Amino acid sequence: MIETPHSSETDALDPRLAFDNRAHWVRMQTLARLRWIAVLGQVISVIVACGALGLDLETGLIVAAIGAAVITNLMATMAFPENRRLSETELAATLAFDMVQLWTLLLLTGGLHNPFALFVLAQVAIAALALSARRTFVLCAVAIVLWTALVFVHLPLTTHSGEVMQLPPVFVLGFWVAIVIAILFQGAYAHRVTSELTAMSDALTATQMALSREQKLTDLGGVVAAAAHELGTPLATIVLVASEMIEDAPDEDTRADAQLVRDQAERCRVILRGMGQAGKQDEHIKVVPLVAVVEEAADPHKDRGIDVVIETIAHDSTSQPSIARRPDVIHGLRNLVQNAVDFAAAEVLIEVSWSADEVAIRISDDGPGYPPEALPRLGDPFLRKRREGAVGANRQGYEGMGLGLFIAKTLLERSRAELAFANGRDGGAVVHAAWRRSDISVATDRAPLGENRATT
Known part of the structure; x- marks a missing residue:
């Protein structure tokens, strides 16, 4: 495997x-x-x-x-x-x-x-x-x-x-x-x-291709959020006018039509607000806490029958670092989390730690772990060897070619991360990604960022 x-x-x-x-x-x-x-x-x-x-x-x-x-x-x-x-x-x-x-x-x-x-x-x-x-x-x-x-x-x-x-x-x-x-x-x-x-x-x-896809998804989220923001005011106006029409309606038919307009406008506001949660082209949310990025990367895999637990560890009195929401970091971490979920028996543990000098993310699972002979080559593309029977019934057709780990390793190393692959003492695979704090952390005590930019 x-x-x-x-x-x-x-x-x-x-x-x-x-x-x-x-x-x-x-x-x-x-x-x-x-x-x-x-x-x-x-x-x-x-x-x-x-x-x-x-x-x-x-x-x-x-x-x-x-x-x-x-x-x-x-x-x-x-x-x-x-x-x-x-x-x-x-x-x-x-x-x-x-x-x-x-x-x-x-x-x-x-x-x-x-x-x-x-x-x-x-x-x-x-x-x-x-x-x-x-x-x-x-x-x-x-x-x-x-x-x-x-x-x-x-x-x-x-x-x-x-x-x-x-x-x-x-x-x-x-x-x-x-x-x-x-x-x-x-x-x-x-x-x-x-x-x-x-x-x-x-x-x-x-x-x-993976990085381009992640960037397009990020850009699309910005477009959707900007649309939700821009349409919020006219929809609120429609709701207000429809409410006044309900109060002044001369008959029941007119009142019913006005009620329908208000309900549908309110529904549009709810839909757009939900779509806008993906994030918009907002200067303030381009820089977020480290744990928020980890949660965003792990979120697509939390409903796959495996418990994904995120723990934070502060090694000293320094505060949690804030980092840029970079598509390469998010996609790289997402690949590592998906890899752990694919082979976990019941739980995946993501430990996010930081100190004054270092930021680290440790992803471990309770699965069968890496075969010892494969450890020196992990991160190379198109590995073909797999331990017989390591993949469960819910993973039929699984193609273990090493490309996912290669993509994750390449993307994270772009951000100056150092990756290490190992097996835990009690079994299961462990991936440790570490950065120097100065390489990934973004200072938040800076001048005002200015107006949000409209997304075109």
């Missing part, structure tokens, strides 16, 4: 989409240009080998192998538009063709006695960067099999005088071992690094 909120961000950015669909990012035109460069290099190499080095090569077969690459490239260029992006199967087939074409040239020119045998690493690198792990493994296995065959099957490199140019057997064996190790190492680590970069990029995108 890895605790992480199941939010819309995790639904929108499935890591399988990030990792398995990278082949669709590669344009066919890019591979076509690389193949033209390879063909040019192969032609120059043959010319130099035959002319400058005096090697006796099977030029007819070599030209046929190079011509196959040329014809394939021309067909692809003419048949498809420049912006065509390859599917994973198409990209794997293209790389396999290039690998076989290079292997054929090496077969005709000395096998592993030819130093250009190292160029197989180009196809391995592209596969590791753009293909899924399974297809990358298949291409690496094909490369190892083909290059192993070159040790035993190849045409020797001979000069026009009949001299055979070859390496000592021990050097050939060492060259083969080096190529195999390079294929495995480059394939595995290039794929791993690219996957981590892709995951981090997608997770950062999700973080920006």
